[in-house]
Amino acid sequence: MRTIPLEGGIREILARATELEKAGRSVIHMEIGRPDFASPDCAVRAAQAALEARDVHYTDMAGTEELRCAIADKLRRENGLDADPAREIVVTAGAIEALMMTFLTVLEPGEEVLVPAPFFPAYADQISLAEGVLVPVPCRLEKDFRLQVEDVAAALSPKSRILLLNTPNNPSGAILHRSDLEALATLAAERNLLVIADECYEKFLYDGTHVSMASLPGMRERTVTINAASKAFSMTGWRVGYAHLPAAIKPYAVKVHQNLSTCACSFAQAGVAEAFRSAEEDVRTMIAEYRRRRDAVVEALRRIPGMEFTVPQGAFYAFPSVRRFGMPDGEFCRYILEEAGVAIVPGSVFGAPGCVRIAYCRSLEDVQEGMRRIAAAISAL
Secondary structure, three states, X not given: OOOOOOOOOHHHHHHHHHHHHHOOOOOEEOOOOOOOOOOOHHHHHHHHHHHHOOOOOOOOOOOOHHXXXXXXXXXXXXXXXXXXXXXXXXXXXXXXXXXXXXXXXXXXXXXXXXXXXXXXXXXXXXXXXXXXXXXXXXXXXXXXOOOOHHHHHHHOOOOEEEEEEXXXXXXXXXXXXXXXXXXXXXXXXXXXXXXXXXXXXXXOEOOOOOOOHHHOOOOHHHEEEEEEOOOOOOOHHHOOEEEEOOOOOHHHHHHHHHHHOOOOOHHHHHHHHHHHHHOHHHHHHHHHHHHHHHHHHHHHHHOOOXXXXXXXOEOOEEXXXXXXXXXOHHHHHHHHHHHHOEEOEEHXXXXXXXXXXXXXXXXXXXXXXXXXXXXXXXXXX
């Protein structure tokens, strides 16, 4: 626990923004990665029906059969994976538990996890809790934050156990193309690495086509795919995620899962199963709106002198460099919050100092106003 920072993260920024709001300040929240759309009506109705049927008890620890079958159908339909719902899928309390479950299941103390940086901060905390060692693999702005296989190869050591991939990426919005994944798959096979593929943002794709690592030849047996209903269906509070993992690992993963949460919420699982079956139109509507917001952020960044950035191809974040503005990224974010009333997150939180994360999961009007305020505050420096 001594290696886990207790301050300076996203929640602390949110807390300060909330203090300013209580004092009467106008604050635009561009710090939290939470879709602002309502959950699909079909999912809400299914959850209500489950409650009315008094479906309020423990489920199978790996998840209800209904939801595991819905996930398997989704993986087959969208990801090219012929998943076995009985032997290869575990439903969890969100993707965050699926990740923690996986680390605790497969990591031995001291083993290394190669993680492209910038990365979701929870990865570092969870790897530490599992007594593993996070090895950052820097991804550079001039390469559009795309992971380079030669950088992964350079970071390998005899203790390397896992390669963690997150595409589309939080916080950079970068995506990995099929050619990238094929090169990484070859390296993983050569060095006997397990791959954890965090695909929570797979639907938030503006350029290119999403490819699941587990769908590539030879990778199914060495890949754990993590996903959730949270982002794709705007169901963050429902806390339902899943892991698709090799059948040999599942019994051990379920044992860990049993001691983390026992099972995901019963009636929430009913709602998520229906979302997988029926909510695709809701998803398309949401992604079209996020594309408009992404374009508004990019247009605003282009108008700010000295701003260096790459156009995000996925997720709902921009990750520009602020090095030219004469202050560290943490100080820059504090300045923008106090001066402009816009909450954004320093890149140091994501293992990439000198950049900032701007989440555009707000209304288009809020996004445009937030970017106007940021530009005005930078102009005043």
